[in-house]
Each structure stands twice: as structure tokens, then as C-alpha cells.
Amino acid sequence: MIDHYSADLLGKLVNRVDSIIVGKRKEIELAVVCMLYGGHILLEDVPGVGKTLLVRTLAACLGGSFGRIQFTSDLMPSDVTGVSVYHPQTGQFEFRSGPIMAHVVLADEINRAAPRTQSALLEAMEERKVTVDGITRPLPKPFLLLATQNPLDYEGTYRLPEAQLDRFLMRIALGYPEPEQEVEMLGRMQENLSVEDMRPVLLLEEMAKMQRQVRKVLVDERIKQYLVAIADASRHHPQLALGISPRGTLAWMGASQAMAYYKGRSYVIPDDVKAVSAAVLAHRLMLKPEAKFAGLNGESVVEELLSKGTVPVFFQQRGASS
Structure with missing residues (x-):
């Protein structure tokens, strides 16, 4: 179980963001x-539904520096990573x-930039560092990238590469x-609730501590086998050209650990796995x-894969009694 202090902070964080979104x-x-x-996090939807506002609100609820x-x-890669100036x-x-x-x-609107600029983010996202003029510089810790993008059929958008x-x-x-x-949103607007006036709920040091604790959440061997079985089934799915990669399986397990931690448990149950599956895998x-012509999408395929998987029964019983 997580301590009451961390659970209280996470609850306050969600409530604070919920007061705006x-x-x-x-x-x-x-x-x-x-x-x-x-x-x-990649937030994908039509313009005007609050993607940027959600990111700004989350950033305001955390202490530390904010870049947009x-x-x-x-946009050029140097506009993202920085540049060396000669004096x-x-x-x-x-x-x-x-x-x-x-x-x-x-x-913001990450898929409006050309692929060359998008690729400048790959090193930062994966290795938490950037290389400029042959010199590698580490990013601040913790580092969180929250991107928004418009649907691909909108004018002026580029498809993000699969690696990104x-x-x-x-x-x-x-x-x-x-x-x-x-x-209700219109009513709250009259109350003059402003992101700029929000104070941090969770310090970055506290977030870093929680991230270390999440890695210690127990994942039973049967849960791991369940994740791998679903991933392997996706790689042989007749309607998929590309299934879940090993990086995707690792991400799925990590997100399940984080969901279990958020729910106040020190171990993962199948409900945690299912709760994050669409967001992590689709x-x-x-x-x-x-x-695509048949009307399928990533979410529907994930749902199909889960429906055919065999859930570890022991963890269903354990989760029900906890």
C-alpha cells in the first residue's frame, strides 16, 4: 500500500485539475x-476541447520549470533543443x-512540424538528454513531455513516425x-478560475519519489505472462501490419504498476492492466x-485481443477481496 500522504497528494492533484477541466x-x-x-503523454483530438488547457493545468500543479x-x-530542431551562439x-x-x-x-500541435523537427525529440523522450554540436546535455529530472496533436485529416499536419x-x-x-x-464549464468560467493563479499541489521532488516507488510495485509472473501473450497475439493478428513491440509491453507493465500505485495497492491486478490498455497500446x-476500410481502429483491436486473452484467475480473486 502507498502511504496516506502520497495518496492524499495524488487525490488533491486530480481534484485540482478536475476543477479546471x-x-x-x-x-x-x-x-x-x-x-x-x-x-x-500524447493528447489527440479536435481543436478546442481543452488539450492545451489540460497540459497547462497539470504543469501549474507541479513545481519546477515549464517550457512550451x-x-x-x-520550426527548426535548434528551436527545440537550443543553439550555440558565438561571441x-x-x-x-x-x-x-x-x-x-x-x-x-x-x-503544442506536435504534428504540424516537419519530420526533421519531430525527430529532434526522439533523444529527449527516450534518453532524457539532448545533443547539440556534438555535446550531450542532460535534461532536468524529472522530465515530462506532454504533446497535443490534431487529427491527421486536418490541414497542415504530418504523421508522427512510428518510432516516435x-x-x-x-x-x-x-x-x-x-x-x-x-x-457547468460556462458557469466555472464566470467564477474566473485561472490556471495562472494556481499553486503547485505536488513538488517535483515528491513526484520523483513516487516514481521510484512505482517501480517497486509487485507484478506477479502470471501477470507478466498475460501481457506477453497479448503482445505476441498482436504480432500475428491478421488485420495488423505492426503489433505491440517489446517497448510497448514494458510500457504496459509500467503503466499498470502506476495505476495500482494510484489505486493504493502495492501489487498489480488485471483491472489495472485493462484500465490502461487502450491508452498504452492503441x-x-x-x-x-x-x-481501416472495414472501420476498425486501434482501440477496437485492443479490446478484441483482451477478450481472447486468459486472465489470471488468482489475481481476480485477490483483487476482489482487497
């Missing part, structure tokens, strides 16, 4: 779980860090609010063209 508590919890594991990158078609007076080069050198980074998609722990869609939730699958 109306009717999206499940998505907020997934984002917090993703951050607990130290993973990166507005991706456009003319004639001293004859020396001085490194001026880019917005990626922050604890929490918002990559695979480095996002979760892809989360917000969707339109229900009518009553939108009415964007890692590449459907064959005929599957």
Missing part, C-alpha cells in the same frame, strides 16, 4: 498515472538552451463534453489498409 476525470487520472511512471514549444511547419569578444561559443530544457514541456509514437507511454483523447458538463498498432 470539466467532465474528464477518467482522462485526468490516466494523465496522472502516466506521469507517475515518468512517461510522456508551438510546433509550426517552419566575438570572447571567441567562445555559449549554449542557449531551448524550451525542451525544462521539467514539464508542452509540445512508440515513445509516448499513452495517447489520450478528450472528446466533446456532455451538454450538462458544458453548461497508438502502437498499425492497421492494414483493409482493416
Whole structure:
């Protein structure tokens, strides 16, 4: 079990974000779980549903530095990572860090930039460092990248390469609010609730401590076999051109540990695995063209794979009694 202090902080964090983003508590919890594991988040949806606001709110609730990158078609890699500037007076080069050198980074409309600029993020996302002019510089710890993107059929967008998609722990869609939730949102707007006025709920040192504790959450051997069996089935699925990679399996297990930690347990149960499955796996699958024409998507394939998997019964009973 996690300590009451950590559970209280996580509850306050979710409630604070929920006070700004109306009717999206499940998505907020997934984002917090993703951050607990130290993973990166991709928010994909139509413009105007609160993707950027969610990232700004999460950043405001955490202490530490915040960087924002507005991706456009003319954005260069040096605009992301930083650049070395020559000073004639001293004859020396001085490194001026880019917005990626922050604890929490918002990559807004990431798929509006050209592939060359998108690839500048790969090293930062995977290795938590950037290399400029042959010199490698570490990123602050902890480092969290939260990116937003518009649907691919929107004008001026580029498809993210599979290697980059695979480095996002979760892809989360917000969707339109229900009518009553939108009415509540309008009411809250009159109350002048502002992200700029929010104080940090969770210090980065506390988040780093929780991330270390998440790694210690118990994952039984049968749960691991269950994850691998689903991943292996995806690699032989007749409607998939690309299944779940080993990195995807590791990410799925890590997200399940983080969900168990968020729920107050020191061990993973199948409900934790299922709760994060769509967000962790759907964007890692590449459907064959005929599957897309048939109306399938990543989420529906993940649901099918889970329905055919054999859930460890012992953990179902243990989870029910806990």
C-alpha cells in the first residue's frame, strides 16, 4: 500500500485539475498515472476541447520549470533543443538552451512540424538528454513531455513516425463534453478560475519519489505472462501490419504498476492492466489498409485481443477481496 500522504497528494492533484477541466476525470487520472511512471503523454483530438488547457493545468500543479514549444511547419530542431551562439569578444561559443530544457514541456500541435523537427525529440523522450554540436546535455529530472496533436485529416499536419509514437507511454483523447458538463464549464468560467493563479499541489521532488516507488510495485509472473501473450497475439493478428513491440509491453507493465500505485495497492491486478490498455497500446498498432476500410481502429483491436486473452484467475480473486 502507498502511504496516506502520497495518496492524499495524488487525490488533491486530480481534484485540482478536475476543477479546471470539466467532465474528464477518467482522462485526468490516466494523465496522472502516466506521469507517475515518468512517461510522456500524447493528447489527440479536435481543436478546442481543452488539450492545451489540460497540459497547462497539470504543469501549474507541479513545481519546477515549464517550457512550451508551438510546433509550426517552419520550426527548426535548434528551436527545440537550443543553439550555440558565438561571441566575438570572447571567441567562445555559449549554449542557449531551448524550451525542451525544462521539467514539464508542452509540445503544442506536435504534428504540424516537419519530420526533421519531430525527430529532434526522439533523444529527449527516450534518453532524457539532448545533443547539440556534438555535446550531450542532460535534461532536468524529472522530465515530462506532454504533446497535443490534431487529427491527421486536418490541414497542415504530418504523421508522427512510428518510432516516435512508440515513445509516448499513452495517447489520450478528450472528446466533446456532455451538454450538462458544458453548461457547468460556462458557469466555472464566470467564477474566473485561472490556471495562472494556481499553486503547485505536488513538488517535483515528491513526484520523483513516487516514481521510484512505482517501480517497486509487485507484478506477479502470471501477470507478466498475460501481457506477453497479448503482445505476441498482436504480432500475428491478421488485420495488423505492426503489433505491440517489446517497448510497448514494458510500457504496459509500467503503466499498470502506476495505476495500482494510484489505486493504493502495492501489487498489480488485471483491472489495472485493462484500465490502461487502450491508452498504452492503441497508438502502437498499425492497421492494414483493409482493416481501416472495414472501420476498425486501434482501440477496437485492443479490446478484441483482451477478450481472447486468459486472465489470471488468482489475481481476480485477490483483487476482489482487497
